[in-house]
Amino acid sequence: MNAIPNQHTAERLFSGPIGEEYEKLKLICPAAADMSRRVGEYLADWLQGRAAPETVLELGCGTGVTTAALLAAIGRASLTSVDSEPTMLAQARANLAAWIDAGQLRVVENDALSFLRAQPAGSADAIASAFTLHNFMDGYRIEVLGEIFRVLKPGGLFVNGDRYGLDDTLEHTRLIQEEVKQYFKTFRELNQLDLLEHWIVHLFSDESPDRVMRLAPALERMAAAGFRPATVHYRHEVNALVTGIKP
Template identity: 60%
Template sequence: MSTIPTDRAERLFSGPIGAEYEMLKLICPAAAAISLRVGEFVASLPARPTRPLELFEIGCGTGITTQALLEARPDLAITAVDNEPTMLAQARGNLSRFVDQGRVRLVEADALSGLRELPTESVDVVASGYAVHNFLNGYRDRVLSEIFRVLRPGGLFVNGDRYGLDDDAEHTRLTQEEARHYFKAFSAIGRYDLLEQWIIHLFSDESADHLMRLGPALTKMRDIGFDPAEVHFRDGVNTLLTAAKPAA
């Protein structure tokens, strides 16, 4: 597994996958369910008495997790970044009422560049849904360190994502099931073009320089200084976890 630090952000959603991202519901309904869990978790956090809760979202895509967050609580001010214009254009449409209300700012930037723009200890929550697993390992490590830097003491990273199983054989079995499900779902509607793209995407998720397994991911966050880093929900690879920056 490559752990070489890198600043390189990939663009894995620029083609047909991004253009018809709503197809995700067909092949991975668990991803949308995880977005709701991210919203519910953030809704349970204490309010700030004099100001909105300031949240930075990584990889907002078409706005599924962003909408879950905004609908979960009214006192949220979100800056959401994504480095794929096709996805952001859909988010602008899907979230237009929240953009008009000034509750969310959508920014075209990759996660690392977006975080680097933020002052140290300037946000309450960093949240993400199904985005961080797409990152190259070295890039992800840098993003995690930046998340730690930008969070206020007591702040929280809330991530609903695809975390690989630490048991290799079980992980492979689940991945094979996932591939089988893609074939069934896309064959049923005759979309072999999308089947090809999603299978290629799955190979990327599963490659040694991307695969985000749960155990090493928690260890990495603890090494950076997050405490606690803990899992709140896990069903196969679908996971909701939080990592807290200790209060001063």
């Protein structure tokens, strides 16, 4: 069960049953796989007409759903994906073994902030992520954004498909209530009330004031980090596809 965090280091939100049975996410959040596809497609479109990228990084690869979309986007270039959770990484390594064996994908166990701090300034063409930054505590997320900006080359792309809370808090609460109903429906049918409990607790931490990533403040934070522009390309319920360019 998730402990209440008290520090700005990586937490282990995916270490237990949620991580072990992460494939159940597609039942409670069918929009997640669609967002992974959109992140990959956005990167592919952005790369059109540019020189092949030398360095593409992914933060929070999980079991590799978005990683696969990124690999499709970058053609023969290589990708380095980081995640802090061994339970998730073991699945990513199994799901993406062909790319790892071919030397096209490097999977690193580390937390996003420590990983970024170890990268040279101005070294990455693009940094991608999906459904990872919303898990961060606010202070940690601000530090990560600053590091993403530092590590990108001038002209580099940050693309993030994630939970971005609605600035209309009443509508946001209504959508979260619908989500909770979907969790109950799914896990009742599967007779997995243990997993239901874990996902509800997880949702509470996503929604906590120290963590919830609302869209307007998130864009302001990106602008404060230096991104010009920070743009929303797609919005569906509590999810959004957001990009930032380092000038």
